[in-house]
Amino acid sequence: MYAVAGVTAILYLILGFLSRKETVADTGQKVLRPFQRMGMFLYKRACICRLPVFSSRQVARDLERLHPGENVQCLCADYYVKKLGLSLLLFLVGTLLGTALCAKTQSERLLDHTGSVARGSYREKERELEVMATVGEEAEEYTFHVNVGVRALLEEQLRELYPSFLQELLAEAAGSNPSLLSVTEDLSLVESLEGYPFSVEWESGNPALVGSDGGVTEVEEAVDTTVTAEISYEDWSRQEEIPIRLLPPDLSPRERLRRELEDLLALSEKESRGDAVWTLPDRLNGEKIVWTQVLQDDSLSLWGAIFAAAVLTYFLADRDLRDKQERRRQQLKREYPDLVQMLALYLGAGMTVRGTFSKIAGEYEQGRAKGKGENHACEEMVYTCRELQAGISEGAAYERFGRRTGLQEYIRLGTLLQQNLKKGNSALLIRLREEADKSSLERIQHSRKLGEEAVTKLLLPMVMMLLVVMVMIMLPAFSSTVM
Numbered sequence: 219m220y221a222v223a224g225v226t227a228i229l230y231l232i233l234g235f236l237s238r239k240e241t242v243a244d245t246g247q248k249v250l251r252p253f254q255r256m257g258m259f260l261y262k263r264a265c266i267c268r269l270p271v272f273s274s275r276q277v278a279r280d281l282e283r284l285h286p287g288e289n290v291q292c293l294c295a296d297y298y299v300k301k302l303g304l305s306l307l308l309f310l311v312g313t314l315l316g317t318a319l320c321a322k323t324q325s326e327r328l329l330d331h332t333g334s335v336a337r338g339s340y341r342e343k344e345r346e347l348e349v350m351a352t353v354g355e356e357a358e359e360y361t362f363h364v365n366v367g368v369r370a371l372l373e374e375q376l377r378e379l380y381p382s383f384l385q386e387l388l389a390e391a392a393g394s395n396p397s398l399l400s401v402t403e404d405l406s407l408v409e410s411l412e413g414y415p416f417s418v419e420w421e422s423g424n425p426a427l428v429g430s431d432g433g434v435t436e437v438e439e440a441v442d443t444t445v446t447a448e449i450s451y452e453d454w455s456r457q458e459e460i461p462i463r464l465l466p467p468d469l470s471p472r473e474r475l476r477r478e479l480e481d482l483l484a485l486s487e488k489e490s491r492g493d494a495v496w497t498l499p500d501r502l503n504g505e506k507i508v509w510t511q512v513l514q515d516d517s518l519s520l521w522g523a524i525f526a527a528a529v530l531t532y533f534l535a536d537r538d539l540r541d542k543q544e545r546r547r548q549q550l551k552r553e554y555p556d557l558v559q560m561l562a563l564y565l566g567a568g569m570t571v572r573g574t575f576s577k578i579a580g581e582y583e584q585g586r587a588k589g590k591g592e593n594h595a596c597e598e599m600v601y602t603c604r605e606l607q608a609g610i611s612e613g614a615a616y617e618r619f620g621r622r623t624g625l626q627e628y629i630r631l632g633t634l635l636q637q638n639l640k641k642g643n644s645a646l647l648i649r650l651r652e653e654a655d656k657s658s659l660e661r662i663q664h665s666r667k668l669g670e671e672a673v674t675k676l677l678l679p680m681v682m683m684l685l686v687v688m689v690m691i692m693l694p695a696f697s698s699t700v701m
Contacts, residue, residue, distance in 0.1 A: 219320035219517040226313045230306075233259065243296060250303050253310075257302030261295060272298050277536055280543040286601050286622050297539070305532040312524025320517035328366065329511040335366055335496040349498070351479055352508040360476050361512055364483055366496065380449070383416055384458065387447065391460070393432070398460060402467040405432035407445070419448040427464060431488070433481070437464045478502060546594055547625060551664070553595040554627045555657040562650040571635055572612060579603045598622060613639050627657060 234252060237259035242251060264272045281293040328335050328347055335347065344365050351360045392398050393406035405428065407420040422428045423444035427435050440463060447458045469477065482499050490496040498509045557578075564574040582596035602619045606612065613636045620632025631653065638646045 219316055219515070219521065222518070222521060223313055223317040223320075226310070230256075230310060242299060250300075250307060253306040254299055254303035256306055257299040258295075260302055261298050274536065277539060280539050283543060283622065283624055284539075284546065286598065287604075297535075301532050301535045304535075305528045308528035308531055309525055312521050312528065315524065316517040316521030318517075319520055320515060323513050323515045323517065327511055327513065329498070329509060333498040333500060333509050335498070337366060337494060337496060348512040349483075350510050350512050352510070353475070353479070353502060354505045358472075358475075360479055362480060362483060364487060366487070380416070380456075383411060384449070386411055387418065387449075388460065391432075391445075399463045401434060401462055401464050404434050405445075405462075407432035416449050419450075421446045421448065423459075428462060434464060437466050440465050479507075547623075550594050550623050550625055550628070552661065553593060554625075554631075555654060555661050557595045557599075558631065558650055558654040558657055562647060562654055565647050565650065571616075571638065572606060575599050575606075576603055595623075595628075598628075 233256045237255040240255040240258040242254040242258055261272060277297065278290055278294055281297060282290050285293055328345065329349060330336075347364050347366050349362050349364065351362065352358070353360070387408075388398065390408055390411065391405050392401075394403045395401045395405070398405075407418075407430070409418050410416070420430050420432075422430050423446065427437065427441060427443050428445055443462050443464065445460050445462055447460060449456050449458060479502060482502060486499045487496060498507075500507050560578055561571075561574055564577055565571065569577065578596060579600040579602075582593060583600060586592070598619055601622075602615050605615045605618070610618075616632045616635040616639075618632075619635075620629035623629075634646070634649060634653070
């Protein structure tokens with residue numbers, strides 16, 4: 219991960235140096251400005267190389283419709299530079315987080331290159347260590363989880379009654395064995411149990427078979443023995459003689475070697491409790507052991523995930539742009555009947571088409587100045603009025619008004635207004651009223667369709683709520699029947 223971070227840092231420094239003279243629009247976000255300059259540098263080089271990822275025709279069409287009258291090339295450049303800047307920022311953040319996680323993981327390393335583990339002071343808790351052993355020329359690997367105890371033993375206070383304590387003590391003493399009468403693994407002869415005030419001292423009836431620490435010697439046939447537990451609390455004490463039956467284990471050669479390594483590791487750790495440093499054993503049956511600590515380093519995974527997020531952010535931005543364009547189309551459709559009715563109203567009052575456009579656009583701009591909501595149809599009319607003021611002919615302005623929206627309804631309206639100028643169509647008012655009635659009917663049908671879709675989407679939540687209600691009703695009835 220450090221190599222990835224180093225390469226990333228070098229690339230960003232080079233890119234930052236090369237893009238230092240680039241100029242970008244001031245968006246008010248100072249954090250993004252260096253990355254947007256890098257994005258501008260990359261975008262220029264990509265345009266020179268004609269990379270298709272920076273020349274989507276669909277993106278250009280969507281931006282042109284969302285920002286009518288503005289330069290499409292400038293819009294595309296600003297759009298791609300912002301996307302690149304955000305992706306570069308995410309990529310850098312992912313690299314920094316991955317490096318921080320890698321550093322945190324490395325800081326948890328306890329085993330050094332000499333095979334030694336530094337113990338904590340008696341004020342600290344014991345730590346868990348995962349190590350991997352490589353034994354012999356075949357270099358087979360064995361992984362172990364061991365607890366590195368502190369230099370001084372901790373005292374635990376236990377608070378419970380004796381019978382329940384004895385029952386739990388016997389269950390704990392069995393360790394990983396099915397019971398104390400079927401022992402093949404080491405016993406867990408603890409000195410205390412949490413929650414009880416008793417302390418325990420163990421004595422083996424046959425130390426050659428069962429050690430006082432719970433270590434069990436492998437046997438070739440079943441052997442019965444005992445261990446004695448001296449249970450005491452202040453001046454009170456009681457002895458319990460516990461029967462033990464040892465059974466021969468069924469181990470493969472690999473499992474046997476693992477068992478020997480585990481016993482050797484546990485014995486070495488116990489014998490070095492008084493030392494400041496625990497040196498792991500380096501020989502087993504004359505063969506060299508190489509220990510390495512197993513660390514869970516997820517820094518590369520985190521870096522990869524954020525790298526993928528940065529890439530997805532770049533490519534999904536086009537989808538967001540498309541969704542924005544679709545929302546604009548739907549809003550234009552909803553606004554169309556009201557627009558046609560307003561045109562018919564003003565034209566019926568004796569105003570010209572140009573005067574009607576100016577009237578509607580002026581009222582809309584006054585409303586926007588007072589904080590009213592945005593109306594895309596009126597925005598297009600405002601732009602058409604500015605085109606007329608710039609000297610564009612009325613026919614061309616009305617035609618471009620319809621085509622900018624990309625909707626058949628507005629194209630039809632623009633053609634109707636254009637034909638009225640060319641042919642002097644006296645039936646324009648009638649046609650507009652018919653168009654208003656037709657569009658109102660289409661809006662009602664569209665609303666009805668949306669309502670049906672909403673009902674379909676609500677079907678699954680309604681069924682789930684019905685199941686919950688049925689459970690709430692049936693459960694008390696079922697419980698009373700059982701009782």
